[in-house]
Amino acid sequence: xxxxxxxxxxxxxxxxxxxxxxxxxxxxxxxxxxxxxxxxxxxxxxxxxxxxxxxxxxxxxxxxxxxxxxxxxxxxxxxxxxxxxxxxxxxxxxxxxxxxxxxxxxxxxxxxxxxxxxxxxxxxxxxxxxxxxxxxxxxxxxxxxxxxxxxxxxxxxxxxxxxxxxxxxxxxxxxxxxxxxxxxxxxxxxxxxxxxxxxxxxxxxxxxxxxxxxxxxxxxxxxxxxxxxxxxxxxxxxxxxxxxxxxxxxxxxxxxxxxxxxxxxxxxxxxxxxxxxxxxxxxxxxxxxxxxxxxxxxxxxxxxxxxxxxxxxxxxxxxxxxxxxxxxxxxxxxxxxxxxxxxxxxxxxxxxxxxxxxxxxxxxxxxxxxx
Amino acid sequence: xxxxxxxxxxxxxxxxxxxxxxxxxxxxxxxxxxxxxxxxxxxxxxxxxxxxxxxxxxxxxxxxxxxxxxxxxxxxxxxxxxxxxxxxxxxxxxxxxxxxxxxxxxxxxxxxxxxxxxxxxxxxxxxxxxxxxxxxxxxxxxxxxxxxxxxxxxxxxxxxxxxxxxxxxxxxxxxxxxxxxxxxxxxxxxxxxxxxxxxxxxxxxxxxxxxxxxxxxxxxxxxxxxxxxxx
Numbered sequence: 001x002x003x004x005x006x007x008x009x010x011x012x013x014x015x016x017x018x019x020x021x022x023x024x025x026x027x028x029x030x031x032x033x034x035x036x037x038x039x040x041x042x043x044x045x046x047x048x049x050x051x052x053x054x055x056x057x058x059x060x061x062x063x064x065x066x067x068x069x070x071x072x073x074x075x076x077x078x079x080x081x082x083x084x085x086x087x088x089x090x091x092x093x094x095x096x097x098x099x100x101x102x103x104x105x106x107x108x109x110x111x112x113x114x115x116x117x118x119x120x121x122x123x124x125x126x127x128x129x130x131x132x133x134x135x136x137x138x139x140x141x142x143x144x145x146x147x148x149x150x151x152x153x154x155x156x157x158x159x160x161x162x163x164x165x166x167x168x169x170x171x172x173x174x175x176x177x178x179x180x181x182x183x184x185x186x187x188x189x190x191x192x193x194x195x196x197x198x199x200x201x202x203x204x205x206x207x208x209x210x211x212x213x214x215x216x217x218x219x220x221x222x223x224x225x226x227x228x229x230x231x232x233x234x235x236x237x238x239x240x241x242x243x244x245x246x247x248x249x250x251x252x253x254x255x256x257x258x259x260x261x262x263x264x265x266x267x268x269x270x271x272x273x274x275x276x277x278x279x280x281x282x283x284x285x286x287x288x289x290x291x292x293x294x295x296x297x298x299x300x301x302x303x304x305x306x307x308x309x310x311x312x313x314x315x316x317x318x319x320x321x322x323x324x325x326x327x328x329x330x331x332x333x334x335x336x337x338x339x340x341x342x343x344x345x346x347x348x349x350x351x352x353x354x355x356x357x358x359x360x361x362x363x364x365x366x367x368x369x370x371x
Numbered sequence: 372x373x374x375x376x377x378x379x380x381x382x383x384x385x386x387x388x389x390x391x392x393x394x395x396x397x398x399x400x401x402x403x404x405x406x407x408x409x410x411x412x413x414x415x416x417x418x419x420x421x422x423x424x425x426x427x428x429x430x431x432x433x434x435x436x437x438x439x440x441x442x443x444x445x446x447x448x449x450x451x452x453x454x455x456x457x458x459x460x461x462x463x464x465x466x467x468x469x470x471x472x473x474x475x476x477x478x479x480x481x482x483x484x485x486x487x488x489x490x491x492x493x494x495x496x497x498x499x500x501x502x503x504x505x506x507x508x509x510x511x512x513x514x515x516x517x518x519x520x521x522x523x524x525x526x527x528x529x530x531x532x533x534x535x536x537x538x539x540x541x542x543x544x545x546x547x548x549x550x551x552x553x554x555x556x557x558x559x560x561x562x563x564x565x566x567x568x569x570x571x572x573x574x575x576x577x578x579x580x581x582x583x584x585x586x587x588x589x590x591x592x593x594x595x596x597x598x599x600x601x602x
Contacts, residue, residue: 017384018420019427026466030459042477043470101460104434153495153575208492209485218579312503 001117003062009111010058013102020102021047028094035090038082040183061118068125075126079139080175080229088123095119137230141166145224146199151286154206155252156217160226165198168231170263171256175229178215186212191255193262203252235364237263238334244272246330248347250320250339251279254287257338265298274302278320280309321350331355336362388416428464491578495571502567513556520549
């Protein structure tokens with residue numbers, strides 16, 4: 001396989017933009033109509049994902065050390081979408097047809113061999129990773145909504161019982177799919193440490209125009225079914241550091257941090273934890289009663305709520321990074337951050353410039369998937 | 372090898388138009404209405420997508436005909452103008468167009484629901500701010516009244532040296548008046564607050580209903596289409 005020749009042909013094909021994935025999926029669905037069911041109605045973001053993944057694969061096709069973990073992740077990740085080993089051949093056929101089509105006169109026997117070799121390498125790594133994963137855990141967990149608690153007009157707290165039991169680390173997330181939005185998966189953090197009855201708590205905020213959050217906040221009721229993927233995420237408690245902890249949660253970013261607080265509570269000698277919980281207005285502080293209860297129960301826990309867009313509010317007001325830095329320097333603490341991207345970014349910048357080493361700051365890394 | 376239109380990588384793409392953001396003009400300087408600019412950009416994006424699609428299908432057709440001619444020359448016959456392979460490419464094109472239409476339906480529904488929720492949210496904030504303002508006003512007026520009453524009570528003769536029966540009666544009357552007054556204000560405030568809460572509830576329900584409707588239409592695209600045909 002000539003990696004450079006492969007890359008050149010890909011960049012030539014890629015100039016046709018959206019037409020390329022469009023052709024690919026249409027070709028696939030005409031030859032294998034049964035595969036269409038594995039995809040959502042709108043294929044817009046699906047096509048972007050495909051091109052993004054292909055670009056990454058093609059650029060590192062001759063660097064196995066880089067490519068292999070990426071492909072293994074993809075292979076495992078595709079299990080929850082219902083991808084089966086036999087689908088891989090169908091996809092390979094359509095991929096080669098698509099590249100050939102857009103290469104036009106530039107298509108040759110050597111190029112065909114390059115692409116066939118590359119694809120068989122890609123698919124074998126993905127299939128092997130999926131098989132290994134199959135031995136460890138189910139592709140999806142079905143879940144029943146056992147509690148549904150609307151906290152404000154746009155925030156709901158759901159309790160879901162998965163079947164079978166779903167093991168995870170406090171702070172991790174799972175992908176959730178509602179039957180009302182088939183084939184659309186969104187990641188949500190579990191807001192608790194593992195419980196005896198195995199239930200998971202999700203804090204869901206209605207995103208304007210958000211298809212899945214709308215299905216999960218509006219008209220959701222006890223007894224409804226959802227599906228969940230395996231737990232993912234790196235925002236988990238570092239039990240070895242021994243440092244005290246600063247937590248900053250914006251809105252439903254509280255979920256993973258609450259799970260980590262429950263984890264801290266299980267330690268023999270819990271460190272001091274100071275949690276700042278911020279929202280635009282007071283009714284966005286949707287979980288304050290339960291946090292107050294925790295703070296009353298644990299003497300190592302301090303909770304400071306703050307509100308950014310209501311100057312009448314009695315209590316802390318201002319932007320969350322301001323409020324946090326106003327309360328002192330936190331350079332000796334481990335920091336756990338979650339919330340809207342800008343908030344996480346801004347808080348990280350402020351804390352590092354105030355002396356907190358970057359490696360003491362823990363944030364979720366959603367770089368590999370759609371949040 | 373055909374040199375195609377697409378080889379210039381510096382060209383503007385629909386995605387770039389979709390994602391562009393302009394800096395806000397400085398205070399005191401006039402700028403365009405943001406909503407109008409956005410709406411126009413959406414239109415431009417749609418137009419470019421359409422043009423790109425047309426261009427690619429023309430390119431496909433040219434390629435197809437070119438190949439036909441070459442294979443005809445090689446085999447010495449004129450060849451068929453529309454073979455089995457062409458039929459497949461044709462089918463792919465038809466399905467692609469159907470998919471793009473579906474994508475557009477979903478995107479439109481999503482944009483509509485986005486606008487709706489955004490409006491509902493700002494309307495809700497408005498109602499709450501109004502209620503708060505009104506409550507402040509009522510409170511202020513009530514406390515001003517109370518202050519006046521207190522000053523009046525101080526200035527009036529002490530009850531330790533009671534004056535005439537009429538004075539006492541007047542004080543009693545005043546007290547009764549203030550009590551009634553306070554009650555009126557409380558009732559007033561309660562009625563107003565309840566009214567506000569009711570209107571927020573109603574707004575929420577209406578919002579939920581219409582959001583549900585929109586998303587159902589988006590999700591059940593095929594059913595929706597069928598239902599419209601039946602009508």
